[in-house]
Amino acid sequence: MLEEGLPRPNIDMAGATRLADEVFGVTGAVRELGSQQDRNFLVASRQGDVLLKVSNRAFGRAEIEAQNAVMRHVRAAGIDVPVPLPSQTGDLISTVEIDGEPHHVRLLSFVAGTPLIDRDRLTPSDVAALGDLTGRTSLALAGITHEGLERRDLQWDLRSGEDVVRSLADSVPDEARRARVLDALAAVTAMLDDLRDALPVQTVHGDLTDDNVVMRVERGACILSGIIDFGDAMTSWRVAEVAVACTAALHREPDDPLVALPLVRAFDRHVALTDGELRALWPLVVLRGAVLVVSGLQQVAIDPGNDYAAEALEREWSVFASAASLPFDVAERAVRLALDRPAAPFNAPPAVVPAVGDTTAALVDLGWSSDDLREGDWLEGDGTAAEARAASAAAPDDGVAITRFGEGRLTRATATGLRPPVNVGLGVDVHSDGPVAFRAPIGGEIARTADGHLAVVSNGVALVVAGLESSPLPGTTVAPGEPIGTCAGLATVWATTPTAADGPHKRFVTRALFRGLRSRYADPTALLSSSVDVESADDIGATDEATLARRARSYSPVQGHYFEDPPRIERGWREHLIDVDGRHYLDMVNNVTVLGHGHPAVARAAERQWRLLNTNSRFHYSAVAELSERLLETLPTGAFDAVLLVNSGTEAVDLALRLARAFSGRPDVACVAESYHGWSLAADAVSTSTSDNPRAGETRPSWVHVLDAPNAYRGRHRGTAAGAAYARDAISRLGDWAASGTPIGTFIAEPRNGNAGGIAVPPGYLGAVYDAVRAGGGVVVSDEVQVGYGRQGEVFWGFEEHAVVPDIVTMAKAMGDGHPIGAVITRGEIVDALADQGTVFSSAGGSTLSARIGVTVLDVLLEEDLPGNARRVGELLRSGLIALAEQHPLIGAVHGRGLYLGVELVRDPVTREPADTETRIVCDRLRDLGVIEQPTGDRGNVLKVKPPMCFSAASAAFFLRALDIALAELE
Known part of the structure; x- marks a missing residue:
């Protein structure tokens, strides 16, 4: 047959x-x-x-x-x-x-x-869902037997897959492809020979791939809804079921066969794979790919009208080629790590004579913790120049600098990238200022690798070196300590298994692939020098789940963190956050770090002030006066004359409420719905956002009165007249409260509702409400903690957009570029009303360090024209988002201005039903694509777009591209 x-x-x-x-x-x-x-x-x-x-x-x-x-x-x-x-x-x-x-x-x-095959790309969660379905199916089929399932003469039974490939190999017309299939077949046979009898056998579906699984999309999530076509049901190896399913992931991401790992992990939760199955899994994936190739070509030959088979040919080749690109031992280790059943890594034996002998050596750090990489210099060119500078700084006099094995180098990452970077060192580099003699650290035979490098091959390890001159001829036997060449500035060294010595050998791989490659690569540092301490390559740059566990044990979870499985972020530069593997993520949520991460001017100012003095504001020094003067200069002339410095936005709001109560003599406060002002007792009381406090309505004290959120997109009043309508409603309620004996003493609101997603307060609202509150003897507070400080581009303070002047302004976040500092600015007469209750004091607010940083931030903000950048790049972003809205109906509205925007996602453009689930999916997908994004708003359906104000046009383009991909996958 x-x-x-x-x-x-x-x-x-x-x-x-x-x-x-x-x-x-x-x-x-x-x-x-x-x-x-x-x-x-x-x-x-x-x-x-x-x-x-x-x-x-x-x-x-x-x-x-x-x-x-x-x-x-x-x-x-x-x-x-x-x-x-x-x-x-x-x-x-x-x-x-x-x-x-x-x-x-x-x-x-x-x-x-x-059919799942119609989905252009499978996300990691889609791949895991297919593994879950495959596992549940395998579990169900374990209990059924039937004579019609036994030894069916099928091409698809992987127990006879080797015979199928051998018999149909001539169907592959391309000689190079045919040779590759037969080479892979020989490797599969060699691997399976010791395993066949140990593999569990049961009933299997036999073809659980994206062709035979159907899906539906619910609220953006891909739901695998059923299985079709049981024509290949048979008795076969149990592990064949998951091997076949893996192929569905490979043809979409042929350059990264490890994309199948979530599928294997999900399958294993239902059906624990045996040790033999773990060893056989990847050979069977390769075998399935080979069977697909030969069978598909044969089918088209005998059935020329079969378009279904013809259209699958290149897809089937990509499945095979992707699977065959991953050595079996590497794949097995990667799978074991994914299942938390790791195999011991390959480690090199100790050197008899270190390769660089008595030459002094030092490790050079090129990862996230490097002090020798500064101010983004690692992003220059291909990173080579920055590496050389860092190595020169680290190297001892007349010595060498050695890079770290398994390190995710900043110098080999990019500022933006849709995929994890190929930046993890599979070998180490040896940097020197002059010639350095290399000696054989172990005895062995000299060979040349496939990529032309020198190799010293022994029984236990092969040392491969690129960049040596005057090396012995291949076939020469060398004893420990014999010369093997001279390095004239830079050499790259790998330690690998003797069987893998021929190579080729990559300098850099992804972190995921590196973990698998530890089956055949070891740290060569100890073979090179005895003067450096070798670190564990399996710890450097790891995701470090242990750190997350430590956090959960000691740092109360009530404080929360982004994402269920968060990347460990340890560094930043400009608008980028950098994890311990060196991957750069675009930071779309950090309105705190207004100048960008790692700004050198702030770092220098902080370091110098720490060395001079850091103490509280009751001492006399110039910085606190300078900062106060500079802050007043940003506000309308003559409207304000008193600055009070605190250490957070919460503290600023709390103090503002206390000042307003003292001045007005009234305890009652009016605020607007869906707003956030802080977490202290008073600030939380006037925070109405249920996304921050789900019990906000239940716990609200009687002295807090809530006005409707003036939202012209989805509120009671919409369109151009919404501002006046909301104002009428507010004024009416103010009158009602006064008539009932609770006149409003304080009105607090953001001039743009930041927590709701940068949603505009419609024109005419604030002016009318301010006038009504003041006419009734109250005080108005503009909370600028999130939306002020030039972030909106056209205006420095949000209230300026409305042509109004509040009585009190609160600010924080941007003031310190991440350092805790805040302020309340008002008039002296309002501050004087609190004088009989004692002085105002904040230990860190206005300290020498805080004040100096505050001045520096203002300097940089203006010198680099960051408000202007917010205006220009913000307009690019806004225009791009509006263009995306035309392609993706999920975008209901684009809110905000400058670099404080919000992208509201809805399921229906008419009803404007919030797409909260879809928003979370988009945020998780954006993280995969290299963007840190989070939902906001009481409905959880608005994407925050509030990056550092140094945000570039190139970063804006990358964000729009990533968002386009994430949205398209939901449709």
Whole structure:
């Protein structure tokens, strides 16, 4: 059968229509669905869609009966699958003649959904979902046996997969491809020879791939809704089920076969893979790919009209090529690590004589913790120049600097990237200012690798060196300590297993691939020098889940963190956050770090002031006066004359409320819904956002009164007249409160609702409400903690947008570029009202350090024209987001201005139903794509867009590209 092939039954849609009517009494429009060896027809009958399946003539009745039994068994396990429907004579299997040959025909219920293969890209969660479904199916099938499942003569039974490839290899017309398939086959056979009898056997679906799984999209999430086509159900190796499923991930990401790991992990949660299965898994993935290649080409040769098979040919080759690109030992280690069952890494034996002898050596740090990489110099060019500078600084006099094995180098990462960087050192570099003699650290034979490098190969390790001159000839045997060449400035060294010595050897790989490659690569540092301490390469740059666990144990979880599985961020530069693997993420949420991360001017000012003095503001020094004067200069002339310095926005709001109460003599405060002002007792009381405090309505004290959020997009009043309408409502309620004996003494609001997503307060609202509050004897507070300090571009303070002047202004966040500093600015008469209650004091507020940093931030803000940058780049962002809204209906509105924007996602543009689930999915996907983004707003459906104000046009373009990808995957 293998050599003859399995041409599909010769029946067209007219014949299928006739069969459906005559045998099953079903009529309706008929459409053919794809199949490699059977014929499948969808019949849209009045009773609903059904599937007419004409099985290949090669399959006997017992096999068809077994398929029916398997489907019923899986359906009973709660998984949606087809089930057989009776013919007009009550039979579940009917036999008809086609071209004079008997063929079995069935009518099956139709499992609705879109084939998973139609999804352009599978996210990690999609891949994991396929693994979960595969695991549940395998678990269900473990309990069924049937004579029709035993030793079916199928091409797809991986127990006979090697025979299939051998017999059909000539179907591959390209000689290079054929040779590659046969080489892979030899490796598979060598690996499986010791494993075959140890692999558990059970009933399997046999083809659980994206062709045979259907999905639906619910609120942006891809839900795998069912399994179709049980034509390959059989008894086979259990692990074959997951090996086959892995191929669905590979053809979409052929350059990264490790994308299949979430699938294996999810499968293993249901069906724990044995040690033998872990060893056999990747060889079987490769074997499945090879079978797909040869079978597909043969099928097209014998059935030229089979478009389904023809269209799959290149996809099937990419599956094979991707799987075969990963050595079995590397794949096995990567899988074991993913399952928390790691195998011991390869480690090099100790040197007999260190390769650089008595030459003094020092490690050079090129990772996140490096002090020798400064001010983003690692992003210059290809990073080589920065590496050389750092190595020169680290190297001892007349010595060498050695890079760290397994380190995620900043110098080999990029500022933006949709994929993790290829920056983890698989070898180490040896930097020197002059010639350095290398000696053989171990005895062995000299060889040349596939990429032309020198190798000293012993029984226990191979030392590979690139960049040596005057090396011995290949075939020469060297003893420990014998010269093997001279390094004239830079050499790269790998320590690998003797079997992998021939190479080629990559200098850099991804972190995920590095972990797998530890099966064959070791740290060569100890072979090079005895004067440096070797660190564990398996710790350097690791995600460090232990740190997250320590945080959870000691740092109260009530303080929260972004993401369920957060990257460990330890460094930043400008608008980028950098994790311990050196990956740069675009920071879209840090309105605190207004100048950008790691600004050298702030670092210098902080260091110098620390060396001079740091004490509280009750001492006399110039910085506190300078900062206060500079702050007043940013505000309307003559409107304010008193600055009070604190250490946070919460403290600023708390103090502002106390000042307003003292001056007005009234305890009652009016605020607006969906706002956030802080976490202290008073600031939380006037914070109405349920996203920050779900019990805000229950815990609100009687002295707090809430006005409707003046939201012209989704509130009670909409459109251009919304401001006046909301103002009328507010003034009416102010009057009601006064009449009931609780006149408002303080009105607090942001001039743009930051926590809700940068949503505009509509024109006319603030002016009218300010006038009404003041007319009633109250005080108005503009909370500028989030939206002030030039972030909106056109105005320095948010209230300026409304042509109003408040009585009190609160600010923080941007003031210190991440250092804790805040301020309350008002008039002297308001401050004087609090004088009889004692002086105001904040230990860190206005300290010498805080004040000096505050002045420096203002200097840089203006010198670098960051408000102007916020205006220019903000407009690029806003325009780009509006263009994305035209392509993606999920974007309901783009709020904000400058670099304080909000992208509101809705499920329906008319009802504006909040797309909260989709927003979380988008944020998680953006993290995969190199962007840190978070939801905001009471409905959790607005994307924060408030990056550092140094945000560049290039970063804006990258964000828009990543968001476009994330949104497209939801549609």
